[in-house]
Amino acid sequence: MKPRLLNNAVLFAALISGLALYGGETGLARADEPPQRIVSLNLCTDQLVMLLAGPERIAAVSHLSIDPKLSVLAKHAKQLPITYGQAEEVFLLKPDLVVAGSFHLNATVDILRRLGVKVEEFSSTNSFADIRTNVRRMGRLLGTEERAEELIAEFDHRLAGIAKSHATRPALAALYYANSLTSGAGTLAAEVVERAGFRNLGSQLGLTGTTELSLEMLVMRRPDLVIKGLAYEAPALAQEVFEHPALAYLETRTQKTAVPENLWICGTPFTAQAVETLAAVRQSLPAETAAMSGRAGSYPLTSPLEPR
Numbered sequence: 001m002k003p004r005l006l007n008n009a010v011l012f013a014a015l016i017s018g019l020a021l022y023g024g025e026t027g028l029a030r031a032d033e034p035p036q037r038i039v040s041l042n043l044c045t046d047q048l049v050m051l052l053a054g055p056e057r058i059a060a061v062s063h064l065s066i067d068p069k070l071s072v073l074a075k076h077a078k079q080l081p082i083t084y085g086q087a088e089e090v091f092l093l094k095p096d097l098v099v100a101g102s103f104h105l106n107a108t109v110d111i112l113r114r115l116g117v118k119v120e121e122f123s124s125t126n127s128f129a130d131i132r133t134n135v136r137r138m139g140r141l142l143g144t145e146e147r148a149e150e151l152i153a154e155f156d157h158r159l160a161g162i163a164k165s166h167a168t169r170p171a172l173a174a175l176y177y178a179n180s181l182t183s184g185a186g187t188l189a190a191e192v193v194e195r196a197g198f199r200n201l202g203s204q205l206g207l208t209g210t211t212e213l214s215l216e217m218l219v220m221r222r223p224d225l226v227i228k229g230l231a232y233e234a235p236a237l238a239q240e241v242f243e244h245p246a247l248a249y250l251e252t253r254t255q256k257t258a259v260p261e262n263l264w265i266c267g268t269p270f271t272a273q274a275v276e277t278l279a280a281v282r283q284s285l286p287a288e289t290a291a292m293s294g295r296a297g298s299y300p301l302t303s304p305l306e307p308r
Helices: 003-021 042-054 088-090 105-116 127-144 145-164 188-195 215-221 237-243 245-253 271-283
Strands: 037-042 059-063 096-099 121-122 174-177 181-182 211-212 225-228 253-257
Touching: 037 042, 042 059, 042 096, 042 121, 042 127, 042 145, 088 105, 096 105, 096 127, 105 121, 121 127, 127 145, 127 188, 145 271, 174 181, 174 188, 174 215, 181 188, 188 271, 215 245, 225 245, 225 271, 237 245, 253 271
Parallel strands: 037 059, 037 096, 096 121, 174 225, 225 253
Antiparallel strands: 181 211
């Protein structure tokens, strides 16, 4: 038997054994009761679950949630069981609800559903509106609607405070990641930048989603602020662009910052803190910005979180 077929056979045997051991039950809660054994398979759903449900109801969160560079709630996640997203390990936890992202672990999700486990998938978050939608949806699933509304109210309150502190002069910011990528229109990062009082270079160039921005274009547009992705711990070809002399030259003539990625790698109420961080940088800019002086062209003006 080929190794891959053998692995599949072992997985199938483990799942059948689990069904026999638990009599086909998966710890399902009654229809009128909120779930009591929640498993999250995704970094972003991890944080929503931890914000909305007490630790006694969380059977496991993903292994990524314990990395403080990725998760604001890493300290809390370390107090919980961890899963690596394998179908057999999740099934043996006897969850009555599994939450996952809609863009990976498709095989695991499919197997769990075939075994009768309730699985809810969440799409990636591309806007503040998506954050509110996902928080409310998770609140309904967990039976914590009131807590969800509290988180949304706090999120909106923080955003409102940021909006009131804006200066009115225009300023241009560029998001610049490894492999010369940027975030254009239709992305959460672009909305964060714009809500902080900047124009987003990717959006101004007509780019959408996460896409390439050439170093030449970045230097030519001379933004007031370059927001760089965090560096990898090990050397990587993807980050060679950060060592380019042209970028070094640009950075001597503009401000640069790196917002902690755990604040906005996922769309959660913590994203308001990313806006606050950039808004503080915005307020520190000189009176004449690139957008005002004409270096970047002219553009029309556009109109406390704790886990349960």
